[in-house]
Structure formats: structure tokens, C-alpha cells
Amino acid sequence: MPNVRRRLLLLAGLLAAPSLPVIAPPAAAEDTVKIGVIEPLSGGAASAGQAIKAALELGTEIVNTPYPDMQGLPLAAGTGFPGLGGRKLELDYADNQGSPAVGQNQALRLITQDHVVALFGAYQSGITLTTSAVAERYGIPFLAPESVATNLTERGFKWFFRTTPIGPDIARAYIGFVLDQRKQGRKIDSVAIVNDTTEYGTSIAEVIKKQADAEGVKVTQNVTYNVNATDVSSQVLQLKQASPDLVIFISYTSDAILYARTMKNLDYRPPIVIGDDSGFSDPSFIESVGDLVQGAINRSAFAPGRPGTLSYKMNALYHQRFGRDLDETSARSLQGFFVLVDAINRAGSTDPGKIQAALRATDMKPAQLFTGYNGVKFDDKGQNTESAMLLTQLQGKDYVAVWPQAEATGSLQLPYAGWK
Amino acid sequence: MSRRFTALVVVAVLLAAPLLLGNAFLQRVAALVMLAAISASAWNLIGGYAGQVSIGHAVFFGAGAYSALLVYKLTDWPPIAGAPVGVAVSLLLACVIGLPTFRLRGHYFSMATIAVAELIRIVVSNWQFVGAAVGLMGPAVPRSLADLSFLSPLPYFYLFAAVLAVLLFLTWQMQRSRMGFYLGAIRAGERAALSLGVPVLRYKLLALLLSAGFTALAGSLYAVMVGFVDAESALGILISVQMVIIAALGGAGTLFGPLLGAAILIPLQETTNALFGGGGTGLTYIVYGAIILLIARFRPGGLLELLHWRRRRVA
């Protein structure tokens, strides 16, 4: 917390001098290209939203100033948008406050008042749903880089694009891994899924169950609980009693921390642990309880990889700036951001229709991406058909790519170690 | 006479204002003011006039919002067709909740309403039939005018304003009738009211029914406008609290208090979010919280006190 003291002082100043005039943000130069970004910057999901915002700030800098080192990455080499005569990029951030209605208000404000050329966001699937509906009515392209709910691309929208892998992709990766492990002689006969009852928790659990069923993997136990639990001892005891071969946690950060600690307290160490993205990827989760969940397996669309690769360089830049590794949710967002700015550049115009056409024509190759997607190409529904992911394992303070073999940078270490 | 004149001027300005706003975002804020004023005025009937501080009105709001989108999902009718269903459901809920909890006094009543609302929120967020955690969606693209899905916020504004006008007219009538007198007696002290022969339970229930019905209508209108509902956004505790603080801010137990509260609080929320939200430092809520706190500190009876300084403090 480098900023704590400064912010405390600022806060004291702010409270002492309420009469200070509100300082308006400096008026943007006329010729910037504005993209509206709607993320949860306050409320329960704020830590994720803040991390995404930080990553996007780095992205903006890469677009606006020359980064010749980032070979292949669109718009990195020069300044601003070459396709628009070098105009610079400006991101217009808005807070959705975790509410679908607020997200909608902000979308409307960004479109009608700030005249953004495209919208980007909005993290929670329910809010992506309502905000993209506003964009659709106004004919403004909307790019969703991280919301995974299936129904988002089933609405017949023409201005909606999504770069992230969705539920079924995630389930395929996990179950593929399980089958692979079985082939190598590891016993995985019983699988437990632990998920909260949010949209994220239930939808991911659902697709994993479906995929497991189809592939002959038995899900023997499903423990569901309400998000922001005060105690998870009962849940852990249920697991301990059934002792499944594999436990999959689908949890937000707050609950993931409690699970990590409670498993240690009750001395419960399943043979294999998968901690799905959200909570287990949160940098503050790794910071605070990472040493209690050593060997947890996670999915990721991003892993720093080997030196010299684009992903490695991106992570290095991020690390240099924020003092920690680029987390997976932020990486997916940043990847989506580069897809959007690339499309705007190719459109050569800020006309929404032309940007929409450019997005439709997107065909990015792995060499242009820093995430593990096989490319970016949108189908009729706006879903990226080339998205992909790999599995990583927490070893020390970092997630190391361990599966599939071809992309692994470290070796898989099983059984799950938990704490030392 | 002058009071009525002031009220007329206020209403006229309010109705004309959005037209002058020429900006869709501000017009939408104006529409949201009306919507919040409906639910807060509805809450005011039981919470303000009858003095029964319910912090569980999200139940009724949610009943309205869910009914609208559930009717759409099941029958493909326009969502607004679900509004009567929502009102009916919430009247039923009002009886089920009101009869046992009306035995409780003061804080006990408030806490019981919170508990019931949280209970229903958890059940709904796990109930597949109503969309569980995923929630329910309205028509993605409007199919006809009946879907009430407009690009401009103005139609919403006038629709909400019309509903509000009906509600305020009914409230005004009630205020002047025997019921208004009875509710005032109940608020002042239930035991005294009972000993004066006021049918306490009957009138409390009547106030709650009226309140629940209009809150449900507000919920349906919300769902029609936003086109999406899930347990947190329709049944969350913040929905209940918002109704209370809007009414309290303007002046609970007064006819125009909730409208005034909404006219201050909603734009305050939206401007602080527009100004500071993008910074992501939480400044939005620091400013918003501080302003609410200061108002309560210096005007504990609500802002309407400023206008009616000669009248006795209410609530």
C-alpha cells in the first residue's frame, strides 16, 4: 500500500474543506477517439473492476505512445490510430455500481453526452445484458471482453461482440484435463463442484456438469452456498466426509479466501483442486492466502509464457507499472480492448457503422495476440469462434501454464499440496 | 390557497423540465426521479402516514418487476401485462407478511420486514422457475408499441408522472379522509389509538395494501424500462433502504416529501456517479454519503420542513 498515507492525508483534507470547488476533469482535446468503458468500480466486484481499469490504462498508453518492442500487437508501434491520421485514444470510464439500471444510465450518458464511438464492458453478465441493449438501440458497437453468460450472444444483436471464451469452452478444458489425467493412470472417479449461487457460479457449474456427463466423468457432489458467506466450515466438512478425487471451486474472492483458510483449519487436502478463475485469479487472493492453496489448478486465457513472446512482454510492462503479474480477467479485458482499437483503426473512421463492419471483418492471428486465443473471428452472433484457454497451476506466487502439454511452461505437480 | 398555488407551479415546472433538458441522459434521470417517487410515495403510505417503518418493501417491488418479465417469458405478451399480476401477488404478500408482523412495534417490526425480504430474496435467487441467479430478460428488441420500449426516455417520464399523479391524488384524498386521521392516530401511538376506538389493525392493513400495490406497480414499470431483473436488483436490501431514505429525506408523512426526496437523491446519485464514478476511487459514495448525512444532521424531519417551516414537525 504505497498510497495509504497520501490518501489518508487527502481524505483529511477533503473532509476538512468541503467548500473546495469540484475540479472538473480537463476537457479532452477535440480530436481524440473516445471509447466508453463501463466496469464495476465500486461495490462488491470493485477489486476486479479496478484491476481491469489499471490494465486498460496501460493499453491506452501502448496505443498512444510508441512501443516498437511489442511486435505484432496492433497499434503498439506508432502513436494513436494511424488509420485515423494519428488521432489519439481516450477512454471514458464509468462505474456500473453493480446495478443493471445504473449500467444502463451510464451507457446512455456515454453515448448521448460524451459521444463515445464504442462501448466496452461491463463485467457482470446481467449488466452487460442491459447496457448492450442500450448500445444496440443507438447503433453503437459494444464489445464484451469478459462476461461469459451464454444468453448474451443469443439475442440476435447486430452491434454486440464478445472475445472471451464462454462456459462450454471452460467446461471442455476442465473435463479434457480430467480425461487426460485418467489416461495417465490417475484415479478421478468422483468429482465435487462447489459453487456460489450467483449467475457466475451456477452457470459455470451447470456447463461443467453437462460436459462431465457427456464424457463419462461422474460429478458425485454439488455443494452450493450463498455468496459472501460468513463461514464455510459446514461445506468443507461435507467435502471432507465424501472425499472426492477432485474438487472444483467456483467462487468469488471473499469466499475463496474463507475456503482456503477453512480447509487448512479442518485439515482437508483433496487430491486435486481446481479453483475456477474469479476468486482464485484475484491478485489479492494470491497475496493473502496463496501459500495455503499451492497446486490449485486454474483456467486461464493468459500466461506470461517464455521470454520474447508478446504475452511475456505484456506481463513485464504490467509488472513494471503495477508491481504484480497481469491477472487473467484483466488480461482478457485488455485483449478485447486491442481487438476493439484494431477494428476502429481498420475502419479508418469513427462512424459506428464502419466500426461495426470492421469488427465483423476481424480476423486476428495468434501472432497479434498476447492471450492464448487461436485468433479472433466473430460469428453471426458476435461470439469469437477462435477463443481458447489453457490450464495453469499455482506454484509459489505465480500461476504456471501446465496443460495442454504443448503450451506448458512448467510441470504439473500433483497431488494438491495446499499449505506446507 | 398559496400552498396549492406553489404546488401547482412545482408540478408544472417538473412536467416541463425534461422537455428543456434536450439530453437523453438527463431526461432519463428525470424519468428515474418519477419512478423513485412512485415507490417512495407508496412506501410513505405505511412508513410515513402510519408510522410503520418497513425496510422490506423490496418484496413488493420485486413482485411487480418479476411478474412483468415472467408473464413475458411464459406467454410472450408485452411485459406490462404482468403489472396486474404483480399487484395481485403483492397484495397477497402484504396480507401474509402484514398480519403476523403488525403485532410488532418499532424496531422489531422493521427488523422483521428486513428478515422476510431477505428470506424471499434468497429463495427467488435459487428458484429456477423465475430464472434463479441468471434473472429474467425482457424482449431484446421491441416488437410493438405495447412492449413500451422507447429510445427516448420522455415517454417513460410522462408514463411514470401519470402514475405518480394518480398515487398522489389518492394519498391526498386519504389524507383528508377518516383514514388519514386514523393513520395519524396510529402513528402517534397505537395504544392510545386503540383506546380511542380506532380499528388499528384494519387500517394498518389497508395502508399496507395500498402501499404494496403501488410499489409493485413501480416494480413492473422498472422492469419494463430496464428489461432485466435479477434477485439483487429487484429484491436487494438496498431497494428497500432507498425507498426509506428518499421518503425520509424529503419528509415522511407528507404528500410531496417523497417526490422532493427523489428529485434530490436520484440526480445526486447520478451526478456524483457521472462526475466521480469513472475515477474508481469511491469518491462517488463519499460525496453522496456526506450529503445525506448532512441533510439528516441539519434537517432531521426532512427537507420539506424548509418549505413548511410554520407547520408542526411531522413524523
Add this chain to the structure above:
Amino acid sequence: MILLQVVVGGLLLGAVYALFSSGLTLIWGMMNVVNFAHGDFVMLAMYVAFLGYTVLGLGPAWFIPLAAAVMFLFGLLVYFALIRHVSRGPMLAQILSTFGLALLLRYSAFWVFSANFVTLPDTLVGGNFAIGGLRLQASRLVAGATALLLTIGLDLLLTRTALGGRLLAVAEDRAAAQLVGIRPDRMQALAWGIGAASTGIAGGLIALFFYISPTVGESLALIAFVTVCLGGFGSVPGALLAGLAIGVIESLSAYLIGPVYQDVVVYALFVLVLWVRPQGLLGRA
């Protein structure tokens, strides 16, 4: 065996609820002021403990009293700056002002500490141990024991001391208390200070095994409200009893019925109890 572990876990959880509610019992129960910012008081205390540990390098034996002292002063400040002016007004003004205060505190913490989750090392007061197959955690035991002591202490303070008598007199009838020479303002300020200080102790202890974030108070506050109300306003032992009962019911229903419905069971029983006993378990009729 597992069931015993569940019940013991429930009792320890219940002790945390009781601990969490202790300050609220005094402020809400005695002074009849609804404090919507209670959860955020605890959040603040947790951050004081966290800073005490990370910045000043203090151990729990020091940072918990530090949290109590800081919160005592903070309680006085809040009383004189805010509560004094709204406490005799309508209940709605209290809701409004403490709700504003809650947002102010929550997001001031958010601004200073960011939205990230932090934790204290889980070995500060000793780790885990097993007694005959029953696994226990030292920090939870300490928290449970403190909850018990704090409750007894508060109860003795209120019922056995002259100060307690004055506090109760003011809570009962302000004007009459004034007539016999008690200064109500001072007494109420003191009540707020003591209430906030016990919140400080609670926060410091809970920080030992829970995560800390600006919104942590929000998720814990509701259960504290239910605890105080179930116990009966104004009854310190009632809150302890209610806290323990809620903890056990939650744990048992989570284990037997499923964690999703544990809160449903608690709320339903809560409403049921109020229906039978409108004054709470140990409240005065």
C-alpha cells in the same frame, strides 16, 4: 463426530456473531438509536488492527486494545458530531444519517485502502490443534472466550455499577435523569464510546481469521441486526444467547439441509420467534 464438529463450529461462529453484535446491543438496544453504520464500524476496527500489525508491527495483544481505543474516540466523535443531533428526532432521521455515515466510512476506506482483500496471518495467536478428532482454531477460541467475557463485562457494567445505573436511567427517561443530576449528553456519549470500543475489540478479533475489505461490514451487519433483535433490545445476555443460537442453527442447517438455505432457516425462525415473543428472547415486555 462430524456432527459434533459442526455444532462446535456453530458455537464458535455464534460467539463471533455475539461479539460482532456486542457494541450494537449497547448503542441500539440501550440508546434506541438505529446504527446502520455498525458493520462499517467493525470494518474500520479491522483496518486499525491491520495497520497496527503491518505498519506499527504490533501483535494482537496490542493492536486489539489499540482498535478499541481508536474506536472509543471515534464513537465519541460520531456522537457529538452527528448522533446527538438526530437521536431525539424521528427514527427515520437516524436511519438516514447513519446510512449516510455508513457509505462515507465504507468508501473512505475504499479510497484509502482500495477494493482489495487483505488478511492478517492466520497464525498470530497460535494455529490449529485437535482434541480427540475435534479440530479447533486458536484464534476462534480466543474470539469466543472474549465474546463471553465482553458480554459478562457489559452486563455487569450496566447492572452492577453506578455508571451503568446512570446509563440506564438516561436510556429510560432522559428528563427524569436530568432532574436527579445526571448529564444525559455525557452519559449517551459514554455509551457510544463504550459501544464503539467493544466494536473495536470485535473487529480486532475477527480480523484474526476473517478477510478485511471495505465492504466486509456490509456482509456481516445484517446478521448482527438480527442477533440484537432476536435477543431482545436492551438485553446484553440476550444478544449472546441469540448469537450462539444463530451460529448453531446456521451450521447445522448448512450441513443437514444445504448452505444455500441456512439463512432462510435463520430468518424464518427469527420471524417465528418474534411472532411468539414480540419482545425477543430476553427482552423486556
